[in-house]
Amino acid sequence: MMWLLSFVPDFVYHLLLVLSIVAFAASYFLKMIPFVSANAEVVRIVSLAVMIFAVWMEGGIANEAKWKARVAELEIKVAAAEKAAVEANGKIETVYVDRVRVVKEVQYVVQARIAKDAARIDLTCRVDPEAIDILNQAARAGDKK
Amino acid sequence: MKLAVVVSLLFMTGCVATPVAREFPAAPASLTTACAALADVPATDKLSVVLATVTQNYAQYKECSIRVDAWNTWYNEQKKIFDSVK
Numbered sequence: 001m002m003w004l005l006s007f008v009p010d011f012v013y014h015l016l017l018v019l020s021i022v023a024f025a026a027s028y029f030l031k032m033i034p035f036v037s038a039n040a041e042v043v044r045i046v047s048l049a050v051m052i053f054a055v056w057m058e059g060g061i062a063n064e065a066k067w068k069a070r071v072a073e074l075e076i077k078v079a080a081a082e083k084a085a086v087e088a089n090g091k092i093e094t095v096y097v098d099r100v101r102v103v104k105e106v107q108y109v110v111q112a113r114i115a116k117d118a119a120r121i122d123l124t125c126r127v128d129p130e131a132i133d134i135l136n137q138a139a140r141a142g143d144k145k
Numbered sequence: 146m147k148l149a150v151v152v153s154l155l156f157m158t159g160c161v162a163t164p165v166a167r168e169f170p171a172a173p174a175s176l177t178t179a180c181a182a183l184a185d186v187p188a189t190d191k192l193s194v195v196l197a198t199v200t201q202n203y204a205q206y207k208e209c210s211i212r213v214d215a216w217n218t219w220y221n222e223q224k225k226i227f228d229s230v231k
Contacts, residue, residue: 074165077230085170088222093173096215100208107204111197118193125192132186132195139183139202 010061017054023047167230170223176216180209 024047031037114121183205186198 071165074230078165078167081226081230082170084226085223088226089170089173089219092215092219092222093175095218096173096175096211099211099215103204103207103211107200110200110204114193114196114200118191121193121196122191126190127192127195129188129190132188135195135199136185139185143182 004057005060005064013054013057013061016050017058020047020051020054024051167227169227172216172219176212176219178212180212181205 023043026033027040027044027047031040183202184198186195189195
């Protein structure tokens, strides 16, 4: 029934409620009016039915307003969370890039040192081909085939 | 009877769902790249060549390890932010 709220403005239900209360009261108190006195029963039943419907819809309006407020509150929280997520992404990426840069810098220094001392290192040590095979086998362990 | 069923169905259409769509954020592209395979030592008898390859592999491992750390941090942080909205 609440789908009606999308098509009919809220003030219509407020008006219906007020009119039905007035009509219901009138069916008791305005018996001097010929139309009311002649149709008192009908007016009472119809106004009561309209009153019940209007009260029901008033409940729906209040509920709808509560949900709309909840949605608005959630939208604000989601927007704040999205902003925080973007900021967190930026910070994490910065830390990652900085740490990788340090590794690359150290790697550059180490490679330079190896190149500088290569002659001295190679002078006193000859590597057996078997050692190369063992190293490469270890490096390939668990690789995708 | 049929009318009663239709009317009661109409009354049941009051339930609404909160229309607030949410998506878990995407991870930065730099964290989602796969770790490269370790380099093989070329056939050589020079220790300096072996050393160069081994240190290159160490660096590669370090980089991959940092990426895994960053990935874990990213997930934990984003989950905390995502779960904070209630």
